[in-house]
Amino acid sequence: MGDPKKQRKKYATPKYPFSSVALGTELKLLGEYGLRNKREIWRHRALLTKYRLLARELLARSPEDRMRIEKQLLNKLSALKMVPENSTIDNILDLSIENVLERRLQTLVHKRGLSKTLRQARQLITHGHISIKGKKVTSPSYTVAANEESFIEYSPTSSLTKMDHPLRKELSISPKMSQ
Helix, strand or coil, X not given: XXXXXXXXXXXXXXXXXXXXXXHHHHHHHHHHHCCCCHHXXXXXXXXXXXXXXXXXXXXXXXXXXXXXXXXXXXXXXXXXXXXXXXXXXXXXXXXXXXXXHCCEHHHHHHHCCCCCCHHHHHHHHHCCCEEECCEECCCCCCECCCCCHHHEEECCCCHHHCCCCHHHHHHHCCHHHHC
């Protein structure tokens, strides 16, 4: 089985790492989603590749096996809100890296207005200021399920729960008031 202490790579490096097109798109994604390094992109791309490969393999299976596994896969991806409720295998094959990155905790914390920037959202998460359903989550790359999305909030033990915290005051001031 292997040593549980030895972690395995969860990503695959690009085949052509110095392709100008790949470098440009990766750099754009790094800035757009506030990622720390390209390894995070590669890890999410590997996850996306796993889902797509499973969907392609389903097309070659017998109808009985296909229906059962297809339903499980579609339920999982719709629970993660990566595909719509009533979707098909084609929707899985159409997934892009942006669909996966949109479901990261870091992105959702920023979109909910709990931070000013994506980098600040990352910092708040790693420092333990963000919780989901009352449980502290310290991984910015945590994939948030659809039913957990509404429970993203400041951690009960965090100093950010107080409304007089300087960060909360800055977030409550709208751009129109400051002009």
